[in-house]
Amino acid sequence: MSNSKKYTLAIVDDHLLFASSLEKLINTFPEFQVLYKARHGLELQTEIKNNGTLPDLILLDINMPVMNGFETVAWLTENHPKIKVLALSVEDNEGIILKMIRGGAKGYFLKDIHPDDLKFALVEVMDKGYYYSERVTSTMVNALQPGAKEPMVKLRENELTFLQLACSEMTYKEIADVMNLSPKTIDGYRQELFNKLGIKNRVGLVIYALKNHLIEL
Amino acid sequence: MSNSKKYTLAIVDDHLLFASSLEKLINTFPEFQVLYKARHGLELQTEIKNNGTLPDLILLDINMPVMNGFETVAWLTENHPKIKVLALSVEDNEGIILKMIRGGAKGYFLKDIHPDDLKFALVEVMDKGYYYSERVTSTMVNALQPGAKEPMVKLRENELTFLQLACSEMTYKEIADVMNLSPKTIDGYRQELFNKLGIKNRVGLVIYALKNHLIEL
DNA sequence: TTGGCCTACAGGATTTTTCCTGTTTTTTGA
DNA sequence: TCAAAAAACAGGAAAAATCCTGTAGGCCAA
Numbered sequence: 001m002s003n004s005k006k007y008t009l010a011i012v013d014d015h016l017l018f019a020s021s022l023e024k025l026i027n028t029f030p031e032f033q034v035l036y037k038a039r040h041g042l043e044l045q046t047e048i049k050n051n052g053t054l055p056d057l058i059l060l061d062i063n064m065p066v067m068n069g070f071e072t073v074a075w076l077t078e079n080h081p082k083i084k085v086l087a088l089s090v091e092d093n094e095g096i097i098l099k100m101i102r103g104g105a106k107g108y109f110l111k112d113i114h115p116d117d118l119k120f121a122l123v124e125v126m127d128k129g130y131y132y133s134e135r136v137t138s139t140m141v142n143a144l145q146p147g148a149k150e151p152m153v154k155l156r157e158n159e160l161t162f163l164q165l166a167c168s169e170m171t172y173k174e175i176a177d178v179m180n181l182s183p184k185t186i187d188g189y190r191q192e193l194f195n196k197l198g199i200k201n202r203v204g205l206v207i208y209a210l211k212n213h214l215i216e217l
Numbered sequence: 218m219s220n221s222k223k224y225t226l227a228i229v230d231d232h233l234l235f236a237s238s239l240e241k242l243i244n245t246f247p248e249f250q251v252l253y254k255a256r257h258g259l260e261l262q263t264e265i266k267n268n269g270t271l272p273d274l275i276l277l278d279i280n281m282p283v284m285n286g287f288e289t290v291a292w293l294t295e296n297h298p299k300i301k302v303l304a305l306s307v308e309d310n311e312g313i314i315l316k317m318i319r320g321g322a323k324g325y326f327l328k329d330i331h332p333d334d335l336k337f338a339l340v341e342v343m344d345k346g347y348y349y350s351e352r353v354t355s356t357m358v359n360a361l362q363p364g365a366k367e368p369m370v371k372l373r374e375n376e377l378t379f380l381q382l383a384c385s386e387m388t389y390k391e392i393a394d395v396m397n398l399s400p401k402t403i404d405g406y407r408q409e410l411f412n413k414l415g416i417k418n419r420v421g422l423v424i425y426a427l428k429n430h431l432i433e434l
Numbered sequence: 435t436t437g438g439c440c441t442a443c444a445g446g447a448t449t450t451t452t453c454c455t456g457t458t459t460t461t462t463g464a
Numbered sequence: 465t466c467a468a469a470a471a472a473c474a475g476g477a478a479a480a481a482t483c484c485t486g487t488a489g490g491c492c493a494a
Binding site for chain 3: 465466467468469470471472473474475476477478479480481482483484485486487488489490491492493494
């Protein structure tokens with residue numbers, strides 16, 4: 001690892017207290033220095049445009065207002081592929097991990113990580129280009145197992161819209177009106193989702209949507 | 218404020234990275250020093266018992282495994298009433314704020330607070346005994362308005378149990394079996410809850426339970 | 435003791451959800 | 465351009481959810 005110059009990084013997290021605290025912590029690592037912080041992807045974009053220098057590394061929260069982690073990592077991969085992105089989340093969810101890695105993140109870890117491990121992860125990412133914990137590795141292996149199963153459920157645009165509307169107090173008929181479709185079509189979506197997701201009733205839909213962050217409370 | 222001696226404090230939060238970072242931040246405040254950290258209420262209890270000295274102040278997260286913020290503040294108020302407790306949460310929810318304050322917390326703030334404001338809050342709490350932000354104050358005023366309304370919906374034991382079971386894929390008949398009651402009684406609970414909570418169907422129940430932390434995902 | 439109140443429970447009707455199968459329309463790929 | 469695949473839609477029926485009103489039994493207070 002280079003000792004000549006500190007690696008610079010940016011922190012993107014809407015929890016100001018966490019971001020500021022983390023900045024303090026990271027600045028105690030001799031190899032790293034926080035360049036700037038942002039509350040969400042959009043703020044990061046303007047920060048990058050205004051501030052002449054790019055960070056070597058970005059610590060990216062996933063749950064954020066305005067522009068979340070998924071959108072942000074997509075934008076970064078598109079516009080600044082050289083910047084390493086480490087995703088940071090409170091949630092240990094396979095779907096989310098895969099989504100971020102597919103989006104271009106070079107690593108993923110939970111907010112309950114030990115500071116020493118964080119430091120190790122930062123060093124790894126700069127040295128080797130990536131850092132994957134055991135948890136993330138096993139998730140990826142599972143996802144790539146061809147024989148086993150394809151747990152990745154793909155929802156069509158309309159199915160997603162229906163699912164989100166089903167998480168309200170609307171009846172299916174009302175949903176059909178909103179979506180400008182026949183109630184029978186809506187019933188088709190419902191049936192299809194029940195099969196795909198392995199659930200039995202509308203409550204199952206709500207639970208699924210919540211667990212997979214397809215809706216917000 | 219006393220300059221002779223630093224105030225000591227403990228941090229209780231299951232997110233190790235956040236807790237450690239916050240420790241670093243707070244230790245830069247000349248008036249304060251972090252005595253120890255714990256991942257949840259239970260760990261705090263053993264820490265307090267083992268470690269001879271009590272902290273002056275505890276920063277307490279609400280969402281934690283094993284023993285959450287509500288249980289912890291209740292225990293602290295019961296066993297160590299002299300310790301000031303500041304609740305710390307990601308969620309801006311009136312019900313939660315009131316629950317913590319009723320439990321004995323001397324203040325409440327969100328994790329997106331600015332570090333300077335945190336410092337101010339810490340100082341306030343030690344000097345004046347409490348710190349309430351505008352947000353918290355307005356919440357309390359609302360809650361105490363006698364004429365306006367009583368938004369605090371009280372759920373009976375059975376109603377709560379039913380509500381929680383209703384947030385699953387069980388049918389009402391199955392719920393009746395589990396609770397050893399007639400399906401008609403369950404229907405009565407349902408009707409009563411719909412009226413009390415102003416909702417129209419079972420999805421409304423799920424949403425309500427989630428928003429009020431009556432169930433976990 | 436009696437009347438009021440509360441909880442559990444019922445009857446019975448209506449609406450909504452859920453299920454199964456089949457048809458028409460649209461889109462897509464060779 | 466034509467056939468196959470996908471999407472939208474329908475009929476019909478059973479199951480579950482929702483709604484409304486009413487009753488029986490326990491408890492408590494005047």
